[in-house]
Amino acid sequence: MRLRKAVVGWGFATPFTVLFAVFMAGPVLASLAMSFTDLSSADIRNPLAVDFVVFDQYAKLLTDHRFVKAAGNTAIFVLAGVPLTMMAGLAVAIGLSSGLTKFRGLFRVGYYLPVVTSIVAISVVWRFLLQPETGLVNNLLALIGVSGPHWLDDTTFALPSLIVMSTWRNLGFLMVIFLAGLQAIPQSLYEAARLDGASRWNQFRYVTLPMLRPTMLFAAVITTIGYLQFFEEPFVMTQGEPLDSTLSISYHIYNQFGFGNYGYASAMSYVLFVSIVALSLVWFRLLRSDDK
Structure with missing residues (x-):
């Protein structure tokens, strides 16, 4: 009976295991091996000509000013975008959970709609909105006597514009996550806090935030992973310009693959992977529960 159950279990698991090995694990391991070589498009027809360069591709990243610029842009995007998106999502969730009872469902749909809309379509719309002369x-701004800048053509405003757009698009997802977390908090805790004379701010500080720590951890990790890989926004709206001020690591990797620098692009991909793991561990360290 035990053998029969094992055979049946492996029979159900084998198709997925094979597909995972062929389409996921295999390419991941192959790209890791590529990162230690100088593989390029010129070597595709003659793989034996590829040289094993160990860590040369990784060392090359330190002297690549475009990669350094892309890493800085990505860091700014994450450090500014993640807290901004989380605060916006939490604020909307608290607002919807405490008021607007009659139209709550309508507002939820409205805030969440950008999440399920194509990012390419959203980027194109925002590109039109931010046009210097014809943009909305x-x-x-002109109605109140302010002359708006060239948002996407100015090195000062291009990256912040992408951050604002991404915050607007993703706050709906975090709103749903935080709404679920808020609904899981026992109302008896708020009643006890009110009986002790706690103000609304103290209820939020000493009841809501501590109880939302697991939810905030999930939201922070998911948002950080997504923002570290931001690609569509600069690809559609700015093409990494002006002067590489919106160039991201993912967009730079895409360009390097397009140029045929497969080994170098693979090395950048694994630097990005390590960065994602490291920042996720930081969030776990900061927001993990103190309960033993």
Whole structure:
């Protein structure tokens, strides 16, 4: 009977295992091996000509000013975008959980709609909104006597514009996560806090935030992973310009693969992977529960 159960179990698991090995694990391990070589498009027809360069590709990243610039842009995008998106999502979730009872469902749909909309379509719309002369944003600023800048053509405003757009698009997802976390908090805790004379701010500080730590951890990790890989926004809206001020690591990797620098692009991919793991561990360290 035990053998029969094992055979049946492996029979169900084998198709997925094979597909995972062929389409996931295999390419991941192959790209890791590529990162230690100088493989390029010129070597595809003659793989034996590829040289094993060990860590030369990784060392090359330190002297690649475009990679350093892309890493800095990605760091700014994450450090500014993740807290901003989390605060916006939490604020909307608290607002929807405490008021607007009649239209709560409508607002939830409205805030979540950008999440399920194509990022390419959203980026194209925002590109039109941020046009210097015909865009809606500058036209609204002109009504109050303010001359809007060239948002996507100015090195000062291009990356912040992408951060604001990404925050607007992703706050709906975090709103749903935080709403679920808020609904899981026992109301008896708030009643006890009110009986002790706690103000709304103290209820939020000493009840809501501590109880939301697991939810905040999940939201922070998911948002950080997504923002470290941001690609569509600069690809559609700025092409990494002006002067590489919106160039991200993912977009730089895409360009290197397009140029045929497969070994070098693979090395950048694994640097990005290690960065994602490291920042995820930082979030676990900061937001993990103190309960033993």
